[in-house]
Amino acid sequence: MTRPNLSSSFKQLLQLTVAAAAIALAGVAHAQQVLRVSAIPDEAPTELQRKFKPLGSYLEQKLGMKVEFVPVTDYAASVEGLVNNKLDMVWFGGFTFVQAKIRSNNKVVPIVQREEDEKFRSVFITTDKSINRLEDLKGKTFAFGSESSTSGHLMPRSFLLAAKVSPDADMKRVAFSGAHDATVAAVAGGKVDAGALNISVWEKLIAQGKVDPKTVRVFYTTPGYFDYNWTVRSDMDPALRKKLTDAFLALNATDAQGKEILELQRATRFIPTRTENYEQIEKAARNAGLLK
Incomplete structure (x- = not known):
């Protein structure tokens, strides 16, 4: 009776295990x-x-x-x-x-x-000639960008509160447009009296001729912030x-x-x-x- 070649079987099993591990590692490497x-x-x-x-x-x-x-x-x-x-x-x-x-x-x-x-800024815009400072926003309708936006909501809200203007208590209605360019569209289209957005998008839209600064104007620019x-x-x-x-x-x-x-x-x-x-x-x- 011949004994099975355990050494050969073990080698085959080892080779299969190594091959499987190599394939698995290759998959991880590829994913990375x-x-x-x-x-x-x-x-x-x-x-x-x-x-x-x-x-x-x-x-x-x-x-x-x-x-x-x-x-x-x-x-x-x-x-x-x-x-x-x-x-x-x-x-x-x-x-x-x-x-x-x-x-x-x-x-x-x-x-x-x-x-x-390092010194980013937000701009407040309007088409309303009676709005020339933050305090003039009391009783007006207003658009921020996204609720989680720094330059389209958080910092504009912070500067409004510093000027003793509460968006929730002092404004007629507050809306969230979702994006900076959408805020400009809302103001330009008369859906709100004013809005706030980041200065970079504002300058880009002006440069591209997508907004008329004679119609939609900046009435307040914030101090800089990161x-x-x-x-x-x-x-x-x-x-x-x-x-x-x-x-x-x-x-x-x-x-x-x-x-x-x-x-x-x-x-x-x-x-x-x-x-x-x-x-x-x-x-x-x-x-x-x-x-x-």
């Missing part, structure tokens, strides 16, 4: 070769896609991996996507960054911001985080690719940022009752 990027939907989806396309191609070159833009339905979805590991990097406003920081128990990290975001940034989770591979940061910092308007990307991002250049820069935003949100 896609950087999933999103942005708060503060403009129309088509505009966000247009702005991101050249940046995505540039990041693919610098990182050596696929970069995929994942649109989200609202501001809250951008926060949940990053916190729940469905997104790897998100373009946040200051307030959504604070929300993500709190929601994740400090497990998100802002890596870069535009130079313009706003937008690119944020990643703190558990991102440090080498990948450094590559991402370096890629943004290397963007330069003197070459054609850098110029196109920076213009679409409405940026002079990108600079490093840190969590502490957004303490003013968190304080304003708590004072306005928007953070529990």
Whole structure:
């Protein structure tokens, strides 16, 4: 009676196990070769896609991996996507960054911001000739952007409260348009008496001839505050985080690719940022009752 070749059987089993493990690891590695990027939907989806396309191609070159833009339905979805590991990097406003920081128990990290975001501003606009200062908004109808927008809601509300104007108690009606360009449309179309939005979108719409500044005018511009940034989770591979940061910092308007990307991002250049820069935003949100 011949004895089975246990050594041969064991080798075959070992080979099969190693092969299966290799396939599984290859699958994980492949999954990790896609950087999933999103942005708060503060403009129309088509505009966000247009702005991101050249940046995505540039990041693919610098990182050596696929970069995929994942649109989200609202501001809250951008926060949940990053916190729940469905997104790897998100373009946040200051307030959504604070929300993500709190929601994740400090497990998100802002890596870069535009130079313009060190002293970002909001503008208040109207077509009503009787409105010339914040106090004139009492008894009027008004539009913010999204409820989670820094420059379209939180900071405008903060400056209104500082001027002793309560949007909820002193205004006739308050609406949320959902996006900065939608706020301009609401004011221009006479749906509300006035509104607030970020100065960057306002200047872009003026430059594109999409709004007539003689009809829709700015009557108040806020002081500066920290706003937008690119944020990643703190558990991102440090080498990948450094590559991402370096890629943004290397963007330069003197070459054609850098110029196109920076213009679409409405940026002079990108600079490093840190969590502490957004303490003013968190304080304003708590004072306005928007953070529990």
